[in-house]
Amino acid sequence: MDTKPAARISDSAICDGIKTRIHRGGYAPGQRLIEVDLAEEFSVGRGRIREIFKTLVGEGYLEFIKNRGVYVRRFTRAEILEMGRVREVLEGLAARLAAETELTVEQRALLRALQNRMDEAEASNDVDRYNSENFQYHAAICAIANNRHVEQSLARVRLPLYRLQLPRSFSSDSMASSNRDHQVITSSILAGKPDAAEAAMRAHVHAGNQHVARLAEEHFR
Amino acid sequence: MDTKPAARISDSAICDGIKTRIHRGGYAPGQRLIEVDLAEEFSVGRGRIREIFKTLVGEGYLEFIKNRGVYVRRFTRAEILEMGRVREVLEGLAARLAAETELTVEQRALLRALQNRMDEAEASNDVDRYNSENFQYHAAICAIANNRHVEQSLARVRLPLYRLQLPRSFSSDSMASSNRDHQVITSSILAGKPDAAEAAMRAHVHAGNQHVARLAEEHFR
DNA sequence: CTGGACCAGATCGTCGACAATTTTGTTGAC
DNA sequence: GTCAACAAAATTGTCGACGATCTGGTCCAG
Incomplete structure (x- = not known):
């Protein structure tokens, strides 16, 4: 049990990671976030990223457009x-x-x-x-x-x-x-x-x- | 094109349905909502219900507990x-x-x-x-x-x-x-x-x- | 050169399958 | 009867596959 297979990352950790990037400017307003990119980056399935997107939409960070993906929210x-x-x-x-x-x-x-x-x-x-x-x-x-x-x-x-x-x-x-x-x-x-x-x-x-x-x-x- | 296969129900329609039940008391505060039950009821996959749950959590209607499902939010x-x-x-x-x-x-x-x-x-x-x-x-x-x-x-x-x-x-x-x-x-x-x-x-x-x-x-x- | 029709690639939408976890039910010792 | 330990069922967590939709580029007619 010496080499644990890289403890599974939690949803909230992924959420925080995305939020931080938005705050720090790593993701620019209006930028589109690609599900599969983030999925690979965090080594998780696309479904989980999708659910996390919904959560972040709820918190006002992202904007969701059907069939077009999510974008970092941009304010007029x-x-x-x-x-x-x-x-x-x-x-x-x-x-x-x-x-x-x-x-x-x-x-x-x-x-x-x-x-x-x-x-x-x-x-x-x-x-x-x-x-x-x-x-x-x-x-x-x-x-x-x-x-x-x-x-x-x-x-x-x-x-x-x-x-x-x-x-x-x-x-x-x-x-x-x-x-x-x-x-x-x-x-x-x-x-x-x-x-x-x-x-x-x-x-x-x-x-x-x-x-x-x-x-x-x-x-x- | 006579028998359309029951036009696909939209996410927002499902959302509204759940909200209405909460407002009308069909779902009681603290009640647990089972993913597969709703999935069958609306004839959609469980994944979609899951995403809808996340949205409703964001709007404050539901509470999410990991590995235990979602509950109609109860306020102290x-x-x-x-x-x-x-x-x-x-x-x-x-x-x-x-x-x-x-x-x-x-x-x-x-x-x-x-x-x-x-x-x-x-x-x-x-x-x-x-x-x-x-x-x-x-x-x-x-x-x-x-x-x-x-x-x-x-x-x-x-x-x-x-x-x-x-x-x-x-x-x-x-x-x-x-x-x-x-x-x-x-x-x-x-x-x-x-x-x-x-x-x-x-x-x-x-x-x-x-x-x-x-x-x-x-x-x- | 312009614009529309078409095609190919990228990306999203949905579902079903299987693993992990929790909940429920049962048995038996005390 | 009560409690713990175990087993079975129910439910959630996660992923990959496939179809649907959108995007961008190419080609050709005008």
């Missing part, structure tokens, strides 16, 4: 703006729930640490780092909110953001403004003020959406 | 309350978007007609009819909001409501209170007041959630 500008409005209220709710929570010392420390890191990134004008910390910050608030359905619904409407994670996504100005929002949100949550936290978060996401609305058309194809 | 009280909070903000957003819309005459007429019907149901104390009109009313607002992602996200968090669609779901008192909310929402949308419409809708759904929170534990198993 109008669609991204529609999702943006949903994101406003959901991120707002997450902030509210976080502010309603009796925070643990670890949670308080985490929020402060993330805010510090964003402040540093802003001070050193490091847009990439700010962007990355920004994602973690929103994820942390979502985790503190502790509502699986908020998290799940948010995940869907956040999908287009990964694609817009370009260096140009934040200018120096917009980064400063974004971080001012964050500071208000952070302190509102730490102070346990749900109304303030939600309002600040909604305004914050709304501003981000207007930024998207002003982007040139070429960003969306 | 805590989960329903979590979903309720999401519903608050999403229904609120739908009302806001509807109020932001330049309504057509048809849309105005539809809203008024639905409100009238609910008023009638309330006046005649017809809980079942009120319940049914209530669903249509919320659907109509969602349609006017005209945001596919609001609709999609809402569909998920509305799922537990179908199950609670019992006659006892509204008492005479709560029906009156619910319809007062509706009247405020309706007039706010007709008057084009987004803030008022959203606030009223949020309060309305919030009240409904508190009603759920007070239900006895037996309703959730």
Whole structure:
């Protein structure tokens, strides 16, 4: 029993692999994914890949066209703006729930640490780092909110953001403004003020959406 | 070409069939669905049923457990309350978007007609009819909001409501209170007041959630 | 040169067969 | 009667094969 025949790969591992590539840009928006290619790559049958595709379609990553296969989902500008409005209220709710929570010392420390890191990134004008910390910050608030359905619904409407994670996504100005929002949100949550936290978060996401609305058309194809 | 061999049933038709049964109670929450049974019933292969299951899992109707099959999704009280909070903000957003819309005459007429019907149901104390009109009313607002992602996200968090669609779901008192909310929402949308419409809708759904929170534990198993 | 008809290759759709796993049923000891 | 161990049945997991559909290229008429 020394040479196990390469332990069978799990469905979720394959799912994660595909998601990661989409996030990282290995698969481009609109790209067609060929069943047999992935089947060979992961050394599984085509049927399993097919089922995994259906799952990923359900999560909003892929688009399915009958008899034509699946494509990495591509969002139009109008669609991204529609999702943006949903994101406003959901991120707002997450902030509210976080502010309603009796925070643990670890949670308080985490929020402060993330805010510090964003402040540093802003001070050193490091847009990439700010962007990355920004994602973690929103994820942390979502985790503190502790509502699986908020998290799940948010995940869907956040999908287009990964694609817009370009260096140009934040200018120096917009980064400063974004971080001012964050500071208000952070302190509102730490102070346990749900109304303030939600309002600040909604305004914050709304501003981000207007930024998207002003982007040139070429960003969306 | 006289005897077509029973035109092949489409995936979406099968999906709808299963969904309908879940809504109508033909399949009970927690019930296990056997692949081969459905395959035979619809005269298709098991693989297709399997893929359809994955799709329905993605939409929140079914739950999948490896090596054990799929079950009609069952929600705990805590989960329903979590979903309720999401519903608050999403229904609120739908009302806001509807109020932001330049309504057509048809849309105005539809809203008024639905409100009238609910008023009638309330006046005649017809809980079942009120319940049914209530669903249509919320659907109509969602349609006017005209945001596919609001609709999609809402569909998920509305799922537990179908199950609670019992006659006892509204008492005479709560029906009156619910319809007062509706009247405020309706007039706010007709008057084009987004803030008022959203606030009223949020309060309305919030009240409904508190009603759920007070239900006895037996309703959730 | 343009466009439509046709053909060949690539890819998807569906099914049935067999293996793996879980569930159910039975037996027997205590 | 209760429980464990085992055996049988039911159900799910996986794959490969075959037909159906789509894609892209070629050829020929105009």
